[in-house]
Amino acid sequence: MPDDGLIGECFVAGTASGQVLYSGVPLSFWGGVDPFTGVVIDRHHPLHGQNLTGKILVIPSGRGSCGGSGAIFEMLLNDTAPSALVFCHRESILTLGVVIASELFDRQIPVLQVRQEAFSRLKTLTTADILDGSIRDGADVTDPGERAHDGGQGGHADVALSDLDRQFLDGAFGEAARIAMRIVLRAARLEAARELIDVEMAHIDGVFYQGPASLKYATTLRDLGAKVRVPSTMNAICVDRKQWKRQGVPPSIGEPSEQLADAYEQMGVKPTYTCAPYLLNRRPQFGQQIASAESNAVVFANSVIGARTMKYPDYLDILIAITGRAPNAGPHRDAERRPTVVIDIEPLDRIDDCLFPTLGYHIGKLAPNDIPVICGLEDYPVSSDDLKGFGAAFATTSAAAMFHFVGATPEATTLEQATDGNLPTRRYVVTADDLRDTWKELSNSTEPEIDLVALGNPHFSLTEIATLAELVDGRLKDPAVPLIVTCGREVYERSSSLGYVDKIERFGGTFVNDTCWCFINEPIIPPTARKIVTNSGKYAHYGAGGLNRGMHLRSLKECVEAACAGRVPAQPPGWLQV
Numbered sequence: 157m158p159d160d161g162l163i164g165e166c167f168v169a170g171t172a173s174g175q176v177l178y179s180g181v182p183l184s185f186w187g188g189v190d191p192f193t194g195v196v197i198d199r200h201h202p203l204h205g206q207n208l209t210g211k212i213l214v215i216p217s218g219r220g221s222c223g224g225s226g227a228i229f230e231m232l233l234n235d236t237a238p239s240a241l242v243f244c245h246r247e248s249i250l251t252l253g254v255v256i257a258s259e260l261f262d263r264q265i266p267v268l269q270v271r272q273e274a275f276s277r278l279k280t281l282t283t284a285d286i287l288d289g290s291i292r293d294g295a296d297v298t299d300p301g302e303r304a305h306d307g308g309q310g311g312h313a314d315v316a317l318s319d320l321d322r323q324f325l326d327g328a329f330g331e332a333a334r335i336a337m338r339i340v341l342r343a344a345r346l347e348a349a350r351e352l353i354d355v356e357m358a359h360i361d362g363v364f365y366q367g368p369a370s371l372k373y374a375t376t377l378r379d380l381g382a383k384v385r386v387p388s389t390m391n392a393i394c395v396d397r398k399q400w401k402r403q404g405v406p407p408s409i410g411e412p413s414e415q416l417a418d419a420y421e422q423m424g425v426k427p428t429y430t431c432a433p434y435l436l437n438r439r440p441q442f443g444q445q446i447a448s449a450e451s452n453a454v455v456f457a458n459s460v461i462g463a464r465t466m467k468y469p470d471y472l473d474i475l476i477a478i479t480g481r482a483p484n485a486g487p488h489r490d491a492e493r494r495p496t497v498v499i500d501i502e503p504l505d506r507i508d509d510c511l512f513p514t515l516g517y518h519i520g521k522l523a524p525n526d527i528p529v530i531c532g533l534e535d536y537p538v539s540s541d542d543l544k545g546f547g548a549a550f551a552t553t554s555a556a557a558m559f560h561f562v563g564a565t566p567e568a569t570t571l572e573q574a575t576d577g578n579l580p581t582r583r584y585v586v587t588a589d590d591l592r593d594t595w596k597e598l599s600n601s602t603e604p605e606i607d608l609v610a611l612g613n614p615h616f617s618l619t620e621i622a623t624l625a626e627l628v629d630g631r632l633k634d635p636a637v638p639l640i641v642t643c644g645r646e647v648y649e650r651s652s653s654l655g656y657v658d659k660i661e662r663f664g665g666t667f668v669n670d671t672c673w674c675f676i677n678e679p680i681i682p683p684t685a686r687k688i689v690t691n692s693g694k695y696a697h698y699g700a701g702g703l704n705r706g707m708h709l710r711s712l713k714e715c716v717e718a719a720c721a722g723r724v725p726a727q728p729p730g731w732l733q734v
Contacts, residue, residue, distance in 0.1 A: 164268045166266070173284070178279045180202075199701045204701075215241075221551075226370055248466070260335065260373065268291075330382075357387045357444075360474050361449030362470030363420050374419040382474070390420055396668050429669065429670040430645070440461050452544070462566040493558065494578070510691065510714070513693025515546060516547060516549035516551075529575065531571060543561065543565070548613070595732060599709045604723040607636075611715065612643055621641070631716075633665070634720055638682065673698075
């Protein structure tokens with residue numbers, strides 16, 4: 157390695173030696189890595205099939221699910237984690253998973269960030285030694301110089317503490333609250349925040365059972381006396397609490413899932429069991445400071461509602477809820493909500509709802525660490541459900557916490573408003589050919605026959621259920637093809653009272669509450685179901701990797717037709733046809 161060395165920032169201190177595993181593509185640990193083996197299971201990633209255990213993992217950043225923090229936490233407690241993490245972009249989700257394991261269970265690995273030029277040079281290394289912020293290749297040592305972070309505690313400038321913050325640190329509100337404030341402050345320093353702010357509500361994503369470590373984390377906090385200080389809602393869990401035994405879900409999943417949900421409820425989290433908290437009667441408001449995990453909920457809150465939250469890692473979300481305090485950084489601040497790249501969509505014909513998850517997934521890959529502003533669809537009536545599908549797919553491939561859609565989101569009525577008159581210098585054009593390649597990537601099955609229709613990732617809204625009821629009214633699906641809809645309890649009850657559920661059930665469809673497709677496996681998915689059609693770009697991604705199933709991405713209307721015919725149409729969506 158050249159003598160001029162690297163500049164590194166030490167996020168978490170430590171030493172490591174081992175093989176370097178490099179990729180220029182960000183990686184989601186949740187849904188992308190098996191925490192019990194350390195193997196990359198994301199079929200869309202260049203590292204697919206590689207084992208991360210004991211490796212020095214060099215990637216630009218994480219991406220996708222906020223659950224990545226829980227996955228690395230599980231790996232640390234299972235001894236399947238990498239020996240070190242090296243990023244070139246600021247990475248909160250994976251770093252905070254390591255920080256929390258360090259604070260509570262004395263398990264940690266070094267985490268550092270290098271500049272882009274240095275990151276590219278690391279591709280040439282086969283092995284390396286790491287000491288805090290320095291990387292050694294044989295006899296050549298790279299010196300981080302003056303470290304921007306002190307001792308791996310994440311210390312830019314000190315965070316200004318309020319009297320309340322000091323009371324937390326002094327233990328005035330109990331041991332769980334003291335630990336929570338310590339970790340919140342470490343998160344603030346990692347984000348270079350100068351102060352903490354009050355949040356008015358929180359959505360807790362780390363409530364689903366990833367393994368024994370996830371349950372240990374929650375019960376440890378509960379037993380230390382943790383209680384939330386702000387209204388907090390609960391994400392979807394791994395099972396439908398009313399049906400899992402009847403559905404044949406193994407007790408090894410069902411029982412700890414219930415114990416985990418109970419632990420969070422005992423800490424004061426409302427058992428809403430939905431990955432779409434923005435569909436609840438009480439949802440965030442424009443300009444409101446909140447704390448949300450669950451990647452699609454974060455981008456929807458920021459982008460579509462105009463509330464303000466960072467993309468908080470799982471397990472940090474509950475700590476913010478316990479203290480009611482969050483770092484004043486990221487999209488909490490005006491300056492960090494502005495777009496950093498412009499995306500122009502070339503004119504498309506015959507647009508349907510399948511465009512939006514395809515587009516979101518594509519843009520997330522195109523600019524994975526940028527806030528995009530999307531232009532070119534101002535004359536199309538983009539709905540809230542379209543933005544929901546776009547945002548969930550965008551959050552699958554992007555590390556960003558929000559997007560802007562000119563003419564459709566509240567901070568982008570015009571391009572000038574979105575950019576505050578400061579147009580980003582980078583601009584990309586997205587063509588039908590670009591989208592065709594992405595759609596084919598998500599529609600990885602080469603056979604038109606399907607065995608299952610999976611709807612509701614994220615959870616279906618009332619308007620989506622109403623549209624589905626209209627599409628199926630008076631019809632019967634193929635009895636050999638299950639059609640399953642996941643949605644939150646609140647939306648289900650409203651849909652049932654309006655008669656939508658009866659229409660869908662007469663068609664032959666069924667509903668599952670409390671959980672969603674990211675967590676559903678056999679036997680709810682029949683073992684014989686090898687090919688699945690969905691209208692969700694998020695599920696098309698995770699279903700291919702986590703379930704090893706063939707996936708088709710189609711519009712809601714075409715999903716209904718597939719349920720009746722047992723196969724998807726021969727032609728791609730109309731907007732991809734020349």
